Amino acid sequence: MGINVLSLFDGMSGGQLALERAGIAVDKYYASEIKPHSMQTTQKNYPDTIQLGDVTLLKDNRLKELKSIDLLIGGSPCTNLTITVCNNYDHNQGLKGEESKLFFEYIRIKNLLNPKYFLLENVASMTDENKNIITDLLGVEPVFIDSNVFSAQDRGRYYWTNIPLDLLPENKGIVLKDIMETDADEKYYYKKGFKFNGWDKKVIATLEINSHDIGKRVYNPNMRCGTLTAINGGYHEKKVYDNERCRKLTPIEYERLQTVPDGYTEGVSDTKRRSMLGDGWTIDVIAYLFKNIEQ
Ligand SMILES: C[S@@+](CC[C@H](N)C(=O)[O-])C[C@H]1O[C@@H](n2cnc3c(N)ncnc32)[C@H](O)[C@@H]1O
Structure with missing residues (x-):
């Protein structure tokens, strides 16, 4: 019981x-x-x-x-x-x-x-x-x-x-690179230009896109990510700097940031997965x- x-x-x-x-x-x-x-x-x-x-x-x-x-x-x-x-x-x-x-x-x-x-x-x-x-x-x-x-x-x-x-x-001191996928699919990478802000910055790069400030932030893999939110799609996904390029965090990385098991949200679109996890x-x-x- x-x-x-x-x-x-x-x-x-x-x-x-x-x-x-x-x-x-x-x-x-x-x-x-x-x-x-x-x-x-x-x-x-x-x-x-x-x-x-x-x-x-x-x-x-x-x-x-x-x-x-x-x-x-x-x-x-x-x-x-x-x-x-x-x-x-x-x-x-x-x-x-x-x-x-x-x-x-x-x-x-x-x-x-x-x-x-x-x-x-x-x-x-x-x-x-x-x-x-x-x-x-x-x-x-x-x-x-x-x-x-x-x-x-x-x-x-x-x-x-x-x-x-x-x-x-x-505090366990976990940072983004501890939870990043090593082989993120090419579809998650941006082809847009960006401004590099420095390895000592939490927002290591600023993506050159038509969006509000938060949407342009690219997080430093040696530091932590900002708060995930339910608003996704467009340029709202959280972004990370990966091998000198900028990409969206994958749904699995969103799961790991919420300490949810890998694949738990599989079965619906990437946008809905990120949104549920941002709300969760x-x-x-x-x-x-x-x-x-x-x-
Ligand atoms: C902040 S989220 C909570 C997420 C949850 N703690 C989790 O671990 O996934 C708030 C939830 O309330 C739900 N909600 C909104 N209106 C509701 C209603 N009238 N009845 C029941 N749930 C509702 C939303 O769909 C959303 O999933």
């Missing part, structure tokens, strides 16, 4: 990967997600997942029919909270925003089901006002963790949980948070 889990905003089910990595046995895993390619990826890897669909359509009486929930998890949409779109008025609505207000569904369901354990994740770049609202409603202070403790990606996130935590392990959890961080769950 294992625990019963309800995962809201389940994405590609990073929660299940992390439970497995932390050695926590699962009986029922209920997931609420709306993106077909994410659910497809989940079902490919975890066919027993019970998909419940859109969280806003999950009525209280349906939720009460589920087996008693031991662990409620979720990373509610950060679209209106994150700083990368903070200067854009349409996106800058915080927890009142069209997508980020879904956080209140998490609170509704937590209050209804009263699980023994909970975990909520969101971006660390939100305003203090929004952070305080979340903290007040969950009744615990968030823990800040940067994924770079476990991987070659800088990704600062807040985690609100009542699971007892050990001290964070020491760094599995080693979540496995660390889950370690002390009592079975």
Whole structure:
């Protein structure tokens, strides 16, 4: 027997990967997600997942029919909270925003089901006002963790949980070249010109393309990558300097930056793979948070 889990905003089910990595046995895993390619990826890897669909359509009486929930998890949409779109008025609505207000569904369901354990994740770049609202409603202070403790990606996130935590392990000092594929396909390389900024720079080169600043950044293989995001396609993919040329990171490199097993997201387009991974959890961080769950 294992625990019963309800995962809201389940994405590609990073929660299940992390439970497995932390050695926590699962009986029922209920997931609420709306993106077909994410659910497809989940079902490919975890066919027993019970998909419940859109969280806003999950009525209280349906939720009460589920087996008693031991662990409620979720990373509610950060679209209106994150700083990368903070200067854009349409996106800058915080927890009142069209997508980020879904956080209140998490609170509704937590209050209804009263699980023994909970975990909520969101971006660390939100305003203090929004952070305080979340903290007040969950009744615990968030823990800040940067994924770079476990991987070659800088990704600062807040985690609100009542699971007892050990001290964070020491930063492993992993850099991009530790996770890069040695034989990346030619299709990932750019034919565009670039400006070389120097081996001492995190952004080692600037690609000469018609794009915003972030899209032009080419990362130094001896350092870490900036935060992966869900926005992909066009020039949005993260880029690396490889043998004096510039190329996109491959979907497998995206997986490795999130400490997801190689090939986990295979089966959908490269753009969708990068997008799911950009939206997803760094599995080693979540496995660390889950370690002390009592079975
Ligand atoms: C930040 S991502 C979470 C990713 C997840 N933690 C993972 O490991 O893949 C937020 C997710 O919420 C999903 N979502 C958005 N609106 C939703 C809704 N109404 N009901 C359920 N899920 C929704 C999005 O499709 C997206 O996958």
